[in-house]
Amino acid sequence: MEFVFHINRLNKYYGTRQVLKDICLSFYPGAKIGVVGENGAGKSTLLRIMAGQDKDFQGEAEPCKGVRVGYVPQEPQLDPTRTVKGNLELAFGEIMELLKEFDELSMKMCEVEGDEYDKVANRMAAVQDKIDAADGWNIDQKLSVAANALVLPPDDMDVTTLSGGERRRVALARALLEQPDILLLDEPTNHLDAETIAWLEGQLRDYPGTVIIVTHDRYFLDNVTKWILELDGGRGIPFEGNYSSWLAQKIEILARQEKSAQRRKSLEGELKWIRMNTAGHHELARQRLADYERLVAEEMKADDDIAIQIAPAAHLGDQVIEIKDLAKGFGATPLYSNVSFTLPKGAVVGLIGPNGTGKTTLLRMITGNDTPDAGTITIGQTVRLAYVDQHRDHLNGENTVYDEIRDGCEEISFGKQSIPARAYVGRFNFKGSDQQKLVSELSGGERNRVHLAKLLKSGANVLLLDEPTNDLDVNTLRMLEDAINGFGGCVMVISHDRFFLNRICSHLLVFEGEGKVRWFEGNFEEYEDVRRREIGDAYENRRARYRRIV
The missing domain is CATH 3.40.50.300 (P-loop containing nucleotide triphosphate hydrolases)
Known part of the structure; x- marks a missing residue:
């Protein structure tokens, strides 16, 4: 299979605002892709479309035949009727049914004779072969491994009582256990401690399928991804390489365009820091004091x-x-x-x-x-x-965003200097009509x-x-x-x-x-x-x- 997912002429609007513009992409099997872009650029929207949860778009976006897609959103939904362990078991739905059938057949073997016994025994052997092929006898061990590695709440805990971070970890564990062909992760490192994040990096590097990640964690992007998809002005621009490689390529592009000097300087500073060794980092911290x-x-x-x-x-x-x-x-x-x-x-x-x-x-x-x-x-x-x-x-x-930030002031004081309130609000990437958004409508x-x-x-x-x-x-x-x-x-x-x-x-x-x-x-x-x-x-x-x- 050359590709696992195709996007053709994808356009997405929220009201009159266009978020995604004529995106055309095809995704390789096994690719590890990080999606970057400013807040509101459409990163989460793209994942929802690829997961099949947002169908209100123009163009085409669909997996290839037979490709399974898994998705862990920022606010994942769990089955409220099941415990923590019950939600994890959903990753093995087909195998769980086989195990249930195997137990029922075992009980039935004690109740039948003759031809009926042979029929039950043959079916039982076929079910056992399927369970063996899927390593189904070790499900409890796999569940325990996932629960411990992601520091999940107790197996019997009611998921309706979990915090947002706990729900996210349960959903992430279930997705890893399911092993879909394409795994879509929206901010997977939020609420994870550093040790768990480092463990997750190793899991995703070795993941056999395609992984597409939206995250603000730049070490995570550097250590896991081999491609960066930048969403800029609604366009989807692929770059081969990890986050550091994308930084270097982006700096060259900005230099050729001779614009956004301050942003280029900021990118250059970050890339220089990434390439610096530990002793250099320590010297910078000491110099600050x-x-x-x-x-x-x-x-x-x-x-x-x-x-x-x-x-x-x-x-x-x-x-x-x-x-x-x-x-x-x-x-x-x-x-x-x-x-x-x-x-x-x-x-x-x-x-x-x-x-x-x-x-x-x-x-x-x-x-x-x-x-x-x-x-x-x-x-x-x-x-x-x-x-x-x-x-x-x-x-x-x-x-509105503008009124909430300016707090009644037309000018914002910066020591002996001052700047117009609208210019100050714009520095936080609230441009034009975005300054008139109601705070209640914000992400x-x-x-x-x-x-x-x-x-x-x-x-x-x-x-x-x-x-x-x-x-x-x-x-x-x-x-x-x-x-x-x-x-x-x-x-x-x-x-x-x-x-x-x-x-x-x-x-x-x-x-x-x-x-x-x-x-x-x-x-x-x-x-x-x-x-x-x-x-x-x-x-x-x-x-x-x-x-x-x-």
């Missing part, structure tokens, strides 16, 4: 070509945030104890660790929205905090951009960001990284995005579990190296143990 005074002294210019900037902040004093002997728990469940660290001026601190270990709780205690069980949190007198939680609920759905990524636009103009000198990378497109992530790296204040950020953490962090606060929290000087890849040396093979234990799910 040494250059604190220079960062504060540099007044940003109100340059319309720069997409995202953080408003210059008041100078921080010697004391920023000091935490001493902190303890916190909920009821009889302790989160951590004896946590102590001092936040240096100019530091960018990544808070990392599994879900439920108390990262968000720590930020809430720093802002005064929660209280510690023991210990002290001291905030310096010069500190001005700004915080947005991961739920992003504090938006007025009846406002998750668009809501995130609205929050960032409000937060980054606040003039705070300590920013607390809770999962700011979720649902953002790669271009916005890159610009946010550039903005943080040029910011003269401090940032504390919760994220599972390894690339993002490596590019911006000077320190980490690592929630290692069992009540232990470690203050670490360095970025994520440096912490991984230290952790690997400390515990040796145990660090790779889960990846090795569950390597052969696909």
Whole structure:
């Protein structure tokens, strides 16, 4: 089979707005493809069309004869009548029916004689052959492997009580067990910890079928994909190579077109960082702390070509945030104890660790929205905090994007400079009529951009960001990284995005579990190296143990 899926003259509209324009593509069997583009470019729409869930389009989009397509959307639906294990068993529907029939035939063998016995025995042998061919006797083992590797909730748990992240992991496990010929994944790494993401990379690299991924995780794209499909202005443009290769090709295209100099500079900076070794990354983080005074002294210019900037902040004093002997728990469940660290001026601190270990709780205690069980949190007198939680609920759905961000101001102040409010809103990729969208109509990524636009103009000198990378497109992530790296204040950020953490962090606060929290000087890849040396093979234990799910 030369191709597994064909798209011909595909056009898609939302009202009068055209999202996809005359896309013509054919997909190779076994190809690993990453889809990139700005929020609203049609990445999720393309996957829904390929999955057969969106039929309201013009043109052709269909798999080749006999090709099975699997799809894990950002908000997957599970069978509410089944438990976690019951939903996983749906991946083996035909085999489960054979196993059920085999058990029924076994019971019937005890009840029949003569010719009827021979008939039942022959059917039983045929069923057994089918089960053997499909390795059906090991289903329970396969389910256990998937559940442990993706850290699923208990087998008997009611799926209607699961969080969004838990539902996504169950759906992802089921899709991997089904092994369709084409696997479509929309933001599969959201809500996964770093170890699980690394395990998933290995699974998808070895996956026998075609994999098409929409994700903001650039390491994931670099490590898994061999093709990048860019959606730009409604067009679908394929590039051979992984994410780093796409960056290099994109820089050359922008240079030939002699336009978008600021974007080209940002792309070049990211590619240079990717090609830099660990020692170079560490030196950049160390230099940030040494250059604190220079960062504060540099007044940003109100340059319309720069997409995202953080408003210059008041100078921080010697004391920023000091935490001493902190303890916190909920009821009889302790989160951590004896946590102590001092936040240096100019530091960018990544808070990392599994879900439920108390990262968000720590930020809430720093802002005064929660209280510690023991210990002290001291905030310096010069500190001005700004915080947005991961739920992003504090938006007025009846406002337009423009009114929600500008907050009644026609000009947005940036230190001694100011820019028109519409130009500022446009920097967050809300152009033209998009500024008049109601907040209630926005996607998750668009809501995130609205929050960032409000937060980054606040003039705070300590920013607390809770999962700011979720649902953002790669271009916005890159610009946010550039903005943080040029910011003269401090940032504390919760994220599972390894690339993002490596590019911006000077320190980490690592929630290692069992009540232990470690203050670490360095970025994520440096912490991984230290952790690997400390515990040796145990660090790779889960990846090795569950390597052969696909």
